[in-house]
Amino acid sequence: MSDGVSELVSKLKGVVGDNHLLREADLTAGYSTDWTGRFQGRTPLVVRPANTAELAEVVMLTAEAGFAIVPQGGNTGLVGGSVPLNGEVVLSTMRLNDCQPVDQLAQQVTCGAGVTLAQAQAHVASASLDIGVDLAARDSCTIGGMIATNAGGINVIRYGAMREQVLGIEAVLADGSVISHLEGLEKDNTGYHFPSLLAGSEGTLGIITKARLRLHPHLTGRCTAMLAFDNVDDAVAATSALRRSVTSLHSAEVIFRDAMHLVCEHINSAVPVGANSEAWLIIEAAAPSDPTEELAAAIDSLGRLVVDVGVGVDSSSRKNLWQYREKVTEAIAAAGTPHKLDVTLGASKLADFVTEVPSIVSAIDEGSSVYMFGHLGDGNVHVNVMGNAGVEPPEAVDAAVLEYAAKLGGSISAEHGIGTAKKEFLHLNRTSAEIFAFRSIKHALDPRQILNPHVLLPSEDS
Numbered sequence: 001m002s003d004g005v006s007e008l009v010s011k012l013k014g015v016v017g018d019n020h021l022l023r024e025a026d027l028t029a030g031y032s033t034d035w036t037g038r039f040q041g042r043t044p045l046v047v048r049p050a051n052t053a054e055l056a057e058v059v060m061l062t063a064e065a066g067f068a069i070v071p072q073g074g075n076t077g078l079v080g081g082s083v084p085l086n087g088e089v090v091l092s093t094m095r096l097n098d099c100q101p102v103d104q105l106a107q108q109v110t111c112g113a114g115v116t117l118a119q120a121q122a123h124v125a126s127a128s129l130d131i132g133v134d135l136a137a138r139d140s141c142t143i144g145g146m147i148a149t150n151a152g153g154i155n156v157i158r159y160g161a162m163r164e165q166v167l168g169i170e171a172v173l174a175d176g177s178v179i180s181h182l183e184g185l186e187k188d189n190t191g192y193h194f195p196s197l198l199a200g201s202e203g204t205l206g207i208i209t210k211a212r213l214r215l216h217p218h219l220t221g222r223c224t225a226m227l228a229f230d231n232v233d234d235a236v237a238a239t240s241a242l243r244r245s246v247t248s249l250h251s252a253e254v255i256f257r258d259a260m261h262l263v264c265e266h267i268n269s270a271v272p273v274g275a276n277s278e279a280w281l282i283i284e285a286a287a288p289s290d291p292t293e294e295l296a297a298a299i300d301s302l303g304r305l306v307v308d309v310g311v312g313v314d315s316s317s318r319k320n321l322w323q324y325r326e327k328v329t330e331a332i333a334a335a336g337t338p339h340k341l342d343v344t345l346g347a348s349k350l351a352d353f354v355t356e357v358p359s360i361v362s363a364i365d366e367g368s369s370v371y372m373f374g375h376l377g378d379g380n381v382h383v384n385v386m387g388n389a390g391v392e393p394p395e396a397v398d399a400a401v402l403e404y405a406a407k408l409g410g411s412i413s414a415e416h417g418i419g420t421a422k423k424e425f426l427h428l429n430r431t432s433a434e435i436f437a438f439r440s441i442k443h444a445l446d447p448r449q450i451l452n453p454h455v456l457l458p459s460e461d462s
């Protein structure tokens with residue numbers, strides 16, 4: 001251990017206690033490798049403060065000692081932003097796991113940054129309320145990480161992404177100062193809006209310690225359907241029609257052919273409906289009372305656009321349909337180490353994109369496979385490219401797919417953020433004036449480059 005680390009450790013002992021300073025490689029390994037296994041770093045130290053005051057002191061002392069910090073929540077991020085790829089200290093927020101009582105009158109709650117989504121959902125369910133964002137990593141991802149990445153998930157078409165849920169925020173800045181604005185007022189035009197600034201900032205501007213979240217009524221009437229389509233155009237047209245006609249539409253998710261076959265193999269199941277189709281939508285309607293009739297009528301009116309339909313009205317049949325969508329990421333991880341390219345396209349460009357990407361990839365590496373799925377209601381496609389026998393594909397596929405998305409007017413990051421994986425591609429969506437403004441904001445709040453200095457912004461010489 002270098003002297004700098006020993007000195008820092010002895011100062012931090014008095015702040016967080018010995019048990020929450022991890023140094024041995026076997027203890028820090030889980031904090032140093034990301035969920036996909038693609039990004040593997042190393043750290044001299046993992047620090048686990050228990051509250052805002054401890055966290056602020058940790059930041060101050062670590063900065064003083066000259067170490068950069070990677071803030072980490074559940075470490076489910078998919079763009080290499082949550083792990084110490086350059087020997088940073090890891091600051092884990094997992095002990096900031098306190099939920100305050102639900103404010104039933106305002107329909108809001110204040111949660112610690114380290115509260116997992118599942119924990120927050122269970123907490124507010126006792127007041128018949130719900131968190132507006134839901135995603136398959138719910139058992140591990142944290143409220144702080146979800147804000148820092150502006151997480152999307154399966155209900156964006158109804159409630160928006162994480163940014164739209166945050167009414168107030170508390171965070172520790174790079175100099176150890178604390179900003180706290182947790183009143184949760186719906187209207188508050190008193191200057192710069194820190195929740196907006198920190199949402200999507202990926203740990204580069206401040207470490208979120210608490211958030212005041214908007215809640216939504218817990219809708220108990222649910223109906224789920226799986227719809228099979230002959231081609232991507234029909235799936236896109238059906239999504240658009242359902243968004244217009246189903247007022248209770250809660251989710252519109254998609255699985256494309258190769259991903260569907262992979263997940264079926266993974267869970268040892270036949271394709272549930274329309275075995276020879278190209279695309280499957282998972283549609284969920286949610287309302288205070290049973291939305292089955294509304295959804296059934298809307299599906300009926302799609303006529304021959306739909307090849308086959310499966311419906312789930314009780315919780316076990318709904319869960320059965322959802323597993324094909326929720327287990328895709330797990331099925332891909334079990335098959336190897338993919339490059340994850342999460343993009344958004346305008347509705348009119350989705351079919352072109354999904355149809356062209358496999359040939360763009362195979363022109364670079366014939367042995368690579370492409371698995372696509374995502375949130376069709378938001379135009380969000382998760383492109384997963386896997387090299388032969390599960391190895392990583394060549395880096396050139398990332399550039400080719402992201403350039404194609406940008407050429408079609410799309411975004412190179414729909415919901416996972418930029419991290420380290422996409423920072424050299426930021427210029428595809430952001431002008432040099434915008435990147436200069438990003439750097440100015442970073443420099444103003446973190447002049448010593450303490451907080452996640454290697455993510456989001458491209459290297460100065462690129």
Ligand SMILES: Cc1cc2nc3c(=O)[nH]c(=O)nc-3n(C[C@H](O)[C@H](O)[C@H](O)COP(=O)(O)OP(=O)(O)OC[C@H]3O[C@@H](n4cnc5c(N)ncnc54)[C@H](O)[C@@H]3O)c2cc1C
Nearest residue numbers: 073074075076077081142144145146148151152153203208
């Ligand atoms: C199976 C699976 C399904 C997923 N589905 C979705 C999905 O549908 N939609 C979606 O948007 N994402 C999805 N993800 C990605 C991931 O779950 C989200 O990006 C999530 O928001 C990350 O939360 P986390 O707590 O794990 O953050 P981490 O992975 O720990 O960190 C992510 C980033 O946020 C920063 N950060 C973490 N905590 C803080 C904090 N308190 N303050 C400041 N910065 C912080 C980190 O430095 C890093 O840059 C999925 C991931 C998996 C594994």
